[in-house]
Amino acid sequence: MQILAKKYTLRFNQTFRIAAGSRNTTETVLLSLSHNKIIAYGQASLPPYLTENAESVLAYIKCVDGKLLEQMDYPHAVAYISQLKENNYAAKAALNMALADWHAKQKQIPVYKLLNLSAPSCKTAFTISIGNYDETLNEIKKHAPSHLLKIKMGSHFDDEMLRAISEARHPNFFVDVNAGWKSYQEAYDKTNRLYEAGCILIEQPLPVNMIEETALLKETSPLCIVADESVKTSADVERLKNVFSGINIKLMKCGSFQEAIAMSHLAKKYNMQVLLGSMAESTLAVTATTHLASIAEWHDLDAPLMIQNDPFDGIMYTENSVTLPPISGIGATPNLLFPF
Amino acid sequence: MQILAKKYTLRFNQTFRIAAGSRNTTETVLLSLSHNKIIAYGQASLPPYLTENAESVLAYIKCVDGKLLEQMDYPHAVAYISQLKENNYAAKAALNMALADWHAKQKQIPVYKLLNLSAPSCKTAFTISIGNYDETLNEIKKHAPSHLLKIKMGSHFDDEMLRAISEARHPNFFVDVNAGWKSYQEAYDKTNRLYEAGCILIEQPLPVNMIEETALLKETSPLCIVADESVKTSADVERLKNVFSGINIKLMKCGSFQEAIAMSHLAKKYNMQVLLGSMAESTLAVTATTHLASIAEWHDLDAPLMIQNDPFDGIMYTENSVTLPPISGIGATPNLLFPF
Numbered sequence: 001m002q003i004l005a006k007k008y009t010l011r012f013n014q015t016f017r018i019a020a021g022s023r024n025t026t027e028t029v030l031l032s033l034s035h036n037k038i039i040a041y042g043q044a045s046l047p048p049y050l051t052e053n054a055e056s057v058l059a060y061i062k063c064v065d066g067k068l069l070e071q072m073d074y075p076h077a078v079a080y081i082s083q084l085k086e087n088n089y090a091a092k093a094a095l096n097m098a099l100a101d102w103h104a105k106q107k108q109i110p111v112y113k114l115l116n117l118s119a120p121s122c123k124t125a126f127t128i129s130i131g132n133y134d135e136t137l138n139e140i141k142k143h144a145p146s147h148l149l150k151i152k153m154g155s156h157f158d159d160e161m162l163r164a165i166s167e168a169r170h171p172n173f174f175v176d177v178n179a180g181w182k183s184y185q186e187a188y189d190k191t192n193r194l195y196e197a198g199c200i201l202i203e204q205p206l207p208v209n210m211i212e213e214t215a216l217l218k219e220t221s222p223l224c225i226v227a228d229e230s231v232k233t234s235a236d237v238e239r240l241k242n243v244f245s246g247i248n249i250k251l252m253k254c255g256s257f258q259e260a261i262a263m264s265h266l267a268k269k270y271n272m273q274v275l276l277g278s279m280a281e282s283t284l285a286v287t288a289t290t291h292l293a294s295i296a297e298w299h300d301l302d303a304p305l306m307i308q309n310d311p312f313d314g315i316m317y318t319e320n321s322v323t324l325p326p327i328s329g330i331g332a333t334p335n336l337l338f339p340f
Numbered sequence: 341m342q343i344l345a346k347k348y349t350l351r352f353n354q355t356f357r358i359a360a361g362s363r364n365t366t367e368t369v370l371l372s373l374s375h376n377k378i379i380a381y382g383q384a385s386l387p388p389y390l391t392e393n394a395e396s397v398l399a400y401i402k403c404v405d406g407k408l409l410e411q412m413d414y415p416h417a418v419a420y421i422s423q424l425k426e427n428n429y430a431a432k433a434a435l436n437m438a439l440a441d442w443h444a445k446q447k448q449i450p451v452y453k454l455l456n457l458s459a460p461s462c463k464t465a466f467t468i469s470i471g472n473y474d475e476t477l478n479e480i481k482k483h484a485p486s487h488l489l490k491i492k493m494g495s496h497f498d499d500e501m502l503r504a505i506s507e508a509r510h511p512n513f514f515v516d517v518n519a520g521w522k523s524y525q526e527a528y529d530k531t532n533r534l535y536e537a538g539c540i541l542i543e544q545p546l547p548v549n550m551i552e553e554t555a556l557l558k559e560t561s562p563l564c565i566v567a568d569e570s571v572k573t574s575a576d577v578e579r580l581k582n583v584f585s586g587i588n589i590k591l592m593k594c595g596s597f598q599e600a601i602a603m604s605h606l607a608k609k610y611n612m613q614v615l616l617g618s619m620a621e622s623t624l625a626v627t628a629t630t631h632l633a634s635i636a637e638w639h640d641l642d643a644p645l646m647i648q649n650d651p652f653d654g655i656m657y658t659e660n661s662v663t664l665p666p667i668s669g670i671g672a673t674p675n676l677l678f679p680f
Contacts, residue, residue, distance in 0.1 A: 013351075013648045126676045147676065305676055308353045308648035313656035316665065317675030325656065326666060335657030336466045336487065336645055 001066040001102070005031040005094075007054045008339050010045075010280055011308045017130040019154030019180025020049050026280035029057040029091075030311065032340060033098040035070050038105045040329065041312070042098030043285040044090035045252050052090045060084075060091035074103040074114070082256055089232065092255035097288045097330065100257055105329035112291040115257050120293030123320045124301040125150040125174065130157050136164035140173075147320045149173040150203075150300055154180015158190060166197045174298070176203035179229050184213040191221045201298070203248060203275070204228040215243045226275055233259055237266045246273030249296065251289055252281075264295035278303045287314030287332040290322055311338040341406040341442070345371040345434075347394045348679050350385075350620055351648045357470040359494030359520025360389050366620035369397040369431075370651065372680060373438040375410050378445045380669065381652070382438030383625040384430035385592050392430045400424075400431035414443040414454070422596055429572065432595035437628045437670065440597055445669035452631040455597050460633030463660045464641040465490040465514065470497050476504035480513075487660045489513040490543075490640055494520015498530060506537045514638070516543040519569050524553040531561045541638070543588060543615070544568040555583045566615055573599055577606045586613030589636065591629055592621070604635035618643045627654030627672040630662055651678040 010026045029044045044057045063084055069077050081095045104114040112120060125148040128139045136151070143149060149170060153161055154177040165173070175194055181187040187205040194202065201224040206214050208230050218225045226246035231237060232253040240247075247267050249260050260276075267274045276296035278286050283304040290301055301322050304310050314332030316323045325331045334340070350366045369384045384397045403424055409417050421435045444454040452459060465488040468479045476491070483489060489510060493501055494517040505513070515534055521527045527545040534542065541564040546554050548570050558565045566586035571577060572593040580587075587607055589600045600616075607614045616636035618626050623644040630641055641662050644650050654672030656663045665671045674680070 011353075124676075142679070143676070302676060313658070316653035316673055318653070318673040320676060323673075333656055333658040333663075336464075336483070336642060336660060339482070 001033050001035040001070040003031060003033055003061060003064060003066045004340060005029055005058055005061045006339055007058075008311060010282060010310075012280070012306050013308050016280070016306065017155070018152045018176075019130070019178040023048070027054050028282070029054050029061075029094060030284070030339065031061060031094050031098055033102050035102070036106070038102055040098045040102035040105060041284055041332065041334065042094035042096070042101065043282060044094035045279040045281045045285060046090055047279055050090065050252075052088065056088065057091040057094065060088045061095065064095065069099075074099065078256065078258060089255035090252045093251040096256040096258075097251065097285065100288070101329040108328045110291065110324065110328060111257070111288065111330050112294070115261065115291065117261070117291065118294040120290050120322070120324060122290075122293040122299040122301075122322060123148060124299050124317070124322050126302045126320065127300075127306065128152065130155050131161070132157055133160035133164045136161045137168055140164065140168040140170050143170070145171050147172065151175050153177050153190075162190065162193050162197070165194065165199075169198065171198060173199060174201040174203065175199055176228070177205045179204050179207045181205050182207075184210075184216055187213070187217050188220060191217065191223055195222045199223060201226055201246065201273070204230060211240075211243055218243060218245055224273055226273065228277065234262050234266050237263055237270070237272070241270040241272065244272065246275060248275040248277045248300075249292075250277045250279060251285065252279050257292065260292055261295055273297050275300060280306070282307060282310045282312050283314040284312040284330065284332040287312070287324065288330045290315050290324060291330070309337055311335060341373050341375040341410040343371060343373055343401060343404060343406045344680060345369055345398055345401045346679055347398075348651060350622060350650075352620070352646050353648050356620070356646065357495070358492045358516075359470070359518040363388070367394050368622070369394050369401075369434060370624070370679065371401060371434050371438055373442050375442070376446070378442055380438045380442035380445060381624055381672065381674065382434035382436070382441065383622055384434035385619040385621045385625060386430055387619055390430065390592075392428065396428065397431040397434065400428045401435065404435065409439075414439065418596065418598060429595035430592045433591040436596040436598075437591065437625065440628070441669040448668045450631065450664065450668060451597070451628065451670050452634070455601065455631065457601070457631065458634040460630050460662070460664060462630075462633040462639040462641075462662060463488060464639050464657070464662050466642045466660065467640075467646065468492065470495050471501070472497055473500040473504045476501045477508055480504065480508040480510050483510070485511050487512065491515050493517050493530075502530065502533050502537070505534065505539075509538065511538060513539060514541040514543065515539055516568070517545045519544050519547045521545050522547075524550075524556055527553070527557050528560060531557065531563055535562045539563060541566055541586065541613070544570060551580075551583055558583065558585055564613055566613065568617065574602050574606050577603055577610070577612070581610040581612065584612065586615060588615040588617045588640075589632075590617045590619060591625065592619050597632060600632055601635055613637050615640060620646070622647060622650045622652050623654040624652040624670065624672040627652070627664065628670045630655050630664060631670065649677055651675060
């Protein structure tokens with residue numbers, strides 16, 4: 001298999017503000033796997049708060065033996081790339097994605113069938129990033145009541161945003177704090193105000209190291225407390241089963257479709273809710289993630305709507321549902337902005 | 341039929357420079373037609389060089405009797421909106437588009453079947469806007485030799501761009517001057533240099549009023565000279581049959597699928613080539629235009645790739661081909677950025 005990889009900078013439609021800081025771009029690596037006239041694609045997304053970066057992804061990919069890969073069946077190929085080096089989750093996710101794309105295309109089936117999953121059928125949340133009172137109220141009002149909103153919090157705008165959220169009375173939203181609250185008391189107070197405003201769940205209210213405070217919040221809060229920054233793989237689910245009431249699964253964090261599925265089984269065992277998420281990614285990686293829709297109760301797949309130079313076409317957003325194109329593989333096709 | 345219309349500003353990924361000036365946005369009007377649980381969509385695009393604007397489109401739409409429209413079959417409805425007022429081509433295009441979407445959805449067929457046309461199968465040109473030597477060379481080099489490029493010219497950058505075009509030796513391109521050359525001699529000289537660099541056609545080299553100079557250029561130039569700003573409807577094709585060797589057909593200029601088809605018949609009669617074009621439009625209007633692909637030799641359907649807040653999903657760009665989703669109607673579905 002010929003492996004080509006290239007850096008590609010995704011540009012946001014507008015400055016993206018979350019608790020971890022604001023930015024206008026996200027570095028990614030796009031890769032293609034080609035063999036026997038089948039071309040398959042994968043993407044690693046590398047926001048600045050990850051330990052991986054484009055160089056580490058390209059270095060990982062250089063270690064992969066394409067000749068070896070083409071002699072392996074799908075399960076062996078998956079195991080080979082996952083065991084090749086430790087960590088490197090985003091790099092592995094890109095390659096795992098492309099491998100699934102290649103093998104599903106070769107079998108002329110969609111990726112969810114290759115993974116023995118049901119056909120995806122889901123609605124996505126739509127992200128509202130951090131803003132002041134007017135910006136937040138305006139953004140919430142722009143969306144139909146039927147749209148599930150994911151509102152970013154965790155900054156000095158929280159009080160303004162809380163007032164706007166209460167004022168808007170949107171019936172269907174959750175809040176992602178990105179570890180932005182700094183104490184149990186702050187989290188407890190804000191969580192209760194959000195509950196009164198109709199919020200259904202809170203993602204990562206507290207920093208990763210505040211495990212006891214998070215466990216206490218889980219006990220005392222009326223809302224489902226979902227781990228994002230705290231959880232990468234199955235080992236973390238096991239470790240945090242009494243700390244959070246749900247987990248956010250992302251391919252970039254766990255490194256493969258297979259690990260994502262394993263995490264969802266574990267979550268079920270521990271009665272935890274599952275949110276299927278994405279980072280700043282193009283249509284390629286989000287379409288890939290959509291094949292996992294049946295493993296989750298909640299879906300956060302709107303990343304491509306925030307990107308102004310998306311090099312792939314794929315899932316379609318109809319009202320708040322996502323739909324896969326009826327083609328084999330991941331179902332994402334490079335468009336004229338594709339940099340190879 | 342309930343008709344809803346709303347202004348929507350398309351934002352470009354980057355400043356769009358053509359001979360008529362540079363800009364970052366284009367005003368449009370999005371409209372929906374709903375009746376019997378079928379919702380259909382249309383879009384008018386209103387670049388600043390047109391006489392229509394968002395207000396004139398909204399005023400036209402206010403005159404349309406939705407109740408009357410729902411009692412009419414498709415041909416009568418088409419005739420009714422086209423004869424309701426003079427001119428208002430972009431407004432009529434939006435409504436004509438939505439009517440075709442509605443009637444095709446009701447019959448559960450794609451729009452090209454409603455229009456008795458063959459299934460679209462085409463490659464689109466990709467636009468390179470005006471730039472200096474380095475920008476132009478860089479943009480051309482970014483695209484595979486198989487991509488048809490449409491290079492915008494007609495400014496004080498022409499000499500730099502001509503050098504870059506010759507240097508790049510891209511095998512597959514045409515040039516759109518947007519009426520930016522000011523004399524027969526300038527057009528003659530630049531056309532010959534472009535011919536030597538491999539150019540296959542020139543769009544609108546001279547201003548609309550320079551009819552004799554254009555006719556002379558057509559006689560003396562080795563390149564196909566295609567009318568854009570000079571031609572709106574069939575009457576113009578008739579008038580300019582000896583002045584240009586081809587025409588650019590756009591829904592926003594001619595006002596309906598039916599007039600576009602009539603223009604292509606006339607072009608065939610006069611041995612003129614047909615370019616099917618689009619303005620700054622979202623995926624909705626460009627997907628609608630794609631249903632007309634079989635009437636043209638050349639296709640210029642890349643507008644959505646330049647838009648950062650596209651409120652519709654629809655055609656997919658695979659390498660340089662465009663593909664319609666296999667659903668009825670136009671095949672464009674509103675996404676979460678849709679403003680209704």
